[in-house]
Amino acid sequence: MHSILNLIRWKNLLMIALVQSLIKYALLEPFGVSTTLNALGIFLLILATIFIAAAGNIINDIYDVETDFVNKPEKLIVGKTISEKTAYTLFIIFNVIGVGIGFYLSNKVDKNAFFSLFVIISALLYVYASYLKQTLLIGNIIISIIVALSILIVGIFELLPAITLQNQQTQLTFFKIIFDYAVFAFMINLLREIAKDLEDIDGDYKAGMNTLPIAIGRTRATNVLFVLSLIPLLSITFYVINSLYKNEIAVGYFLLFIIGPLLYISIKSFNAKTKKEYHHISSILKIVMVFGMLSLLLYKYILF
Secondary structure, X not given: OHHHHXXXXXXXXXXXXXXXXXXXXXXXXXXXXXOOOOHHHHHHXXXXXXXXXXXXXXXXXXXOHHHHHHXXXXXXXXXXXXOHHHHHHHHHHHHHHHHHHHHHHHHHOOOHHHHHHHHHHHHHHHHHHHOHHHOOOHHHHHHHHHHHHHHXXXXXXXXXXXXXOOOHHHHHHHHHHHHHXXXXXXXXXXXXXXXXXXXXXXXXXXXXXXXXXXXXXXXXXXXXXXXXXHHHHHHHHHHHHXXXXXXXXXXXXXXXXXXXXXXXXXXXXXXXXXXXXXXXXXXXXXXXXXXXXXXXXXXXXXXX
């Protein structure tokens, strides 16, 4: 059981569940926004998302056996504590459950087209693991879009079916907030993907992958990481100056838990050279992602 939990990356799945719950109960509910899903509905949406994400993590590990054997042999699961056949079986079961719940939910909100989201995400996770991961930057971008979609999907299911002429402005305002969080998640995850590629360059090279550090060299890829790290840093600083300057709690939170660590990451990535340093940058980015999502709790103090 412990091996299966590690295989599906249970901590990451908990993070997805937490973020989707926060959007529902910290952002939308307190302001009486018109929503589509009841408590069971949001639970099913979370369930569908984490089952598909778990399947994605499994297939990723199956295709990563060769690189993980070099990069992190101590964390190797497939072929060591779980057979490849068992991993494939779990991958299929989790996908069927996730997509099945997605089908039920899409019919429940009378938006059959929404079902295609679950199918597309499921297919993309497979194509990412089996092929796109080895291609220059495309794999990094695709997986970051999928991370962003795990946030945006709550807005799609909760707000879009409930739009009327009367509430259109309010619905779109809140959808834009969710979209901004999805963009933030995309940017942070893309930085993490590049940092992890820099950390795993040795194993990726032996596996014949064409990641950014392999294609342009470690030094140039580190420079790209540094330049890209400035985008969320400057964007969030601009947002705080323009939108939050009147709210001391929010300004303090963003300075301490998001802008500060992002500035630290930019400084560290400017001259990072070792596997340990890239791993450290990746870990800090994960913490920034968590605190970024927890800032949803501040909206009852920020809005109106």
